[in-house]
Amino acid sequence: MAVYTEVSDDELSTFVERFSIGALLSYKGIAEGVENSNYIIQTEQGPFILTLYEKRVNEADLPFFLNLLEHLSEREITCPVPLKDDKGQALGTLAGRPAAIFTFLSGMWPRKIKPVHCGELGRALAELHVAGRDFPMKRANDLGVMDWRGLLNQCLEHADDVQVGLGEKLSAELDYLEPRWPIGLPKGIIHADAFPDNVFFRGEKCSGLIDFYFACHDIFAYDLAICMNAWCFEKDGDFNVTKARLLLSNYRKVRDFSTEEVDALPMVARGAATRFLLTRLYDWVNTPKDALVKPKDPMEYFKILKFHQSVRSAAEYGLQ
Amino acid sequence: MAVYTEVSDDELSTFVERFSIGALLSYKGIAEGVENSNYIIQTEQGPFILTLYEKRVNEADLPFFLNLLEHLSEREITCPVPLKDDKGQALGTLAGRPAAIFTFLSGMWPRKIKPVHCGELGRALAELHVAGRDFPMKRANDLGVMDWRGLLNQCLEHADDVQVGLGEKLSAELDYLEPRWPIGLPKGIIHADAFPDNVFFRGEKCSGLIDFYFACHDIFAYDLAICMNAWCFEKDGDFNVTKARLLLSNYRKVRDFSTEEVDALPMVARGAATRFLLTRLYDWVNTPKDALVKPKDPMEYFKILKFHQSVRSAAEYGLQ
Numbered sequence: 190m191a192v193y194t195e196v197s198d199d200e201l202s203t204f205v206e207r208f209s210i211g212a213l214l215s216y217k218g219i220a221e222g223v224e225n226s227n228y229i230i231q232t233e234q235g236p237f238i239l240t241l242y243e244k245r246v247n248e249a250d251l252p253f254f255l256n257l258l259e260h261l262s263e264r265e266i267t268c269p270v271p272l273k274d275d276k277g278q279a280l281g282t283l284a285g286r287p288a289a290i291f292t293f294l295s296g297m298w299p300r301k302i303k304p305v306h307c308g309e310l311g312r313a314l315a316e317l318h319v320a321g322r323d324f325p326m327k328r329a330n331d332l333g334v335m336d337w338r339g340l341l342n343q344c345l346e347h348a349d350d351v352q353v354g355l356g357e358k359l360s361a362e363l364d365y366l367e368p369r370w371p372i373g374l375p376k377g378i379i380h381a382d383a384f385p386d387n388v389f390f391r392g393e394k395c396s397g398l399i400d401f402y403f404a405c406h407d408i409f410a411y412d413l414a415i416c417m418n419a420w421c422f423e424k425d426g427d428f429n430v431t432k433a434r435l436l437l438s439n440y441r442k443v444r445d446f447s448t449e450e451v452d453a454l455p456m457v458a459r460g461a462a463t464r465f466l467l468t469r470l471y472d473w474v475n476t477p478k479d480a481l482v483k484p485k486d487p488m489e490y491f492k493i494l495k496f497h498q499s500v501r502s503a504a505e506y507g508l509q
Numbered sequence: 510m511a512v513y514t515e516v517s518d519d520e521l522s523t524f525v526e527r528f529s530i531g532a533l534l535s536y537k538g539i540a541e542g543v544e545n546s547n548y549i550i551q552t553e554q555g556p557f558i559l560t561l562y563e564k565r566v567n568e569a570d571l572p573f574f575l576n577l578l579e580h581l582s583e584r585e586i587t588c589p590v591p592l593k594d595d596k597g598q599a600l601g602t603l604a605g606r607p608a609a610i611f612t613f614l615s616g617m618w619p620r621k622i623k624p625v626h627c628g629e630l631g632r633a634l635a636e637l638h639v640a641g642r643d644f645p646m647k648r649a650n651d652l653g654v655m656d657w658r659g660l661l662n663q664c665l666e667h668a669d670d671v672q673v674g675l676g677e678k679l680s681a682e683l684d685y686l687e688p689r690w691p692i693g694l695p696k697g698i699i700h701a702d703a704f705p706d707n708v709f710f711r712g713e714k715c716s717g718l719i720d721f722y723f724a725c726h727d728i729f730a731y732d733l734a735i736c737m738n739a740w741c742f743e744k745d746g747d748f749n750v751t752k753a754r755l756l757l758s759n760y761r762k763v764r765d766f767s768t769e770e771v772d773a774l775p776m777v778a779r780g781a782a783t784r785f786l787l788t789r790l791y792d793w794v795n796t797p798k799d800a801l802v803k804p805k806d807p808m809e810y811f812k813i814l815k816f817h818q819s820v821r822s823a824a825e826y827g828l829q
Contacts, residue, residue, distance in 0.1 A: 218540035
């Protein structure tokens with residue numbers, strides 16, 4: 190479950206009064222999510238989302254995230270928009286935590302990924318990249334290529350409990366990636382976590398993106414690679430080139446890739462796989478058995494990494 | 510968290526179509542609750558609650574619960590009302606589980622109990638007892654006085670790990686209660702689980718009761734005793750007679766007690782404390798450490814039991 194901080198009814202009623210959304214009628218903690226505590230609140234004006242920021246989110250980053258959502262929504266990207274209180278502030282304090290109220294985004298994340306979802310995602314991701322271009326704030330990717338070695342070192346002792354030889358293989362992968370990681374590719378605001386549960390659909394149409402708390406300034410191709418890894422592999426680990434082709438071809442209808450981006454894609458995809466493999470491994474070896482959130486299987490990403498290691502050119506992703 | 514069964518977007522959309530509530534816009538699992546999986550669903554007509562019945566609820570009891578809610582709501586008791594599908598059925602199947610959709614009840618359960626809440630509860634509980642009188646279905650209390658010994662026997666081995674001597678004390682309490690348990694007191698439909706998180710308020714007014722999955726046919730005084738135990742003791746275990754007086758006096762404005770009920774109240778309150786002490790003890794010794802739901806402290810109810818053991822007459826509860 191995702192509710193780490195309990196909010197009292199009196200406190201929340203007082204908090205909600207500062208926003209012009211009518212009286213609070215109800216609030217319920219949402220079971221999904223990992224990083225923060227989220228509640229659906231119903232007021233006289235309908236449903237909203239209340240987020241309490243937990244310790245995993247750096248408070249200093251919150252203005253970046255909230256301003257980014259506002260910026261994107263002004264550019265017709267459908268995403269949760271933080272409300273402003275009677276003093277014009279989006280960020281408040283509730284139950285001792287930074288907190289904000291957001292517009293409610295309708296739509297459902299797809300439990301079973303169809304190719305049409307990947308096509309829609311490609312378009313939405315490119316639109317996000319374009320809309321973020323003139324966003325003035327910067328946030329470095331704190332899970333970028335130069336952070337992976339440190340992550341690995343924190344798991345090395347237990348990595349081989351997950352699979353014999355895993356630590357050594359990851360170490361070799363970093364030896365490969367670090368000196369070769371592409372520089373100079375087109376950069377801008379990326380979502381960096383556009384997994385299926387963060388992308389909403391109504392029917393077959395994408396109705397918006399949520400959960401921008403990994404958003405940062407990094408190369409666009411990396412965001413695309415994260416999506417390819419999260420959306421275009423089947424549960425058995427097989428790569429679905431039909432899905433990838435739709436993701437990439439719909440993306441480039443909105444923002445075309447340079448030749449350099451295409452050439453770098455296999456390398457960037459290895460990096461994207463390594464990043465999620467490492468954070469999952471870290472969570473796997475560091476999560477107590479009685480934690481509220483079950484860690485995800487890191488080995489799913491090991492299979493994805495192995496696939497990309499065998500790729501010789503981006504043509505294998507369905508790019509023409 | 511309370512979501513044990515994952516529902517897919519496609520499956521749920523199809524399920525919702527059978528009810529005339531517009532298209533499904535969103536659904537999110539609710540973190541609260543223990544017995545069943547609950548989702549807030551938003552449709553074109555607003556919010557509703559979807560419940561998937563998990564194994565702890567006996568499927569054969571579901572018609573009783575659903576019909577009871579309908580019966581009560583027709584008698585102006587505010588509670589969730591099951592919707593009927595296009596074939597007139599409230600109960601369907603979703604993700605392999607019995608499932609139903611309910612009207613959304615606004616209001617919030619009080620995190621900090623004030624005396625005024627107890628007064629409101631007294632009135633609401635009496636109204637429920639009166640409204641249930643002509644409900645034709647019956648359901649025996651499967652956690653009644655004659656079921657407690659069996660529960661205790663299942664925990665005896667580990668009871669003393671919780672507190673030395675606890676098993677023996679509980680055994681002695683059952684020796685006391687079983688032969689003395691009052692018979693012939695006024696009976697009818699009782700809620701049997703009207704804890705604060707099952708009673709909603711808007712401001713200081715009770716806006717409804719939820720979670721009727723322990724409702725059964727038993728003595729009214731037992732329901733009142735459950736409420737007194739759950740609402741009128743402070744966190745440190747102290748009995749708050751102001752709260753109890755309001756609970757009882759507001760109750761009797763709607764349904765007056767007989768002299769027999771008043772005289773039996775200390776005994777019934779011991780029984781009500783014993784019932785929750787035993788089920789909490791059972792959960793405490795049987796819940797695996799990595800369970801989704803943390804068990805509640807049984808010893809909170811041991812303090813309550815000890816208080817009632819020292820009571821000589823119902824006057825100590827504030828009854829005049």
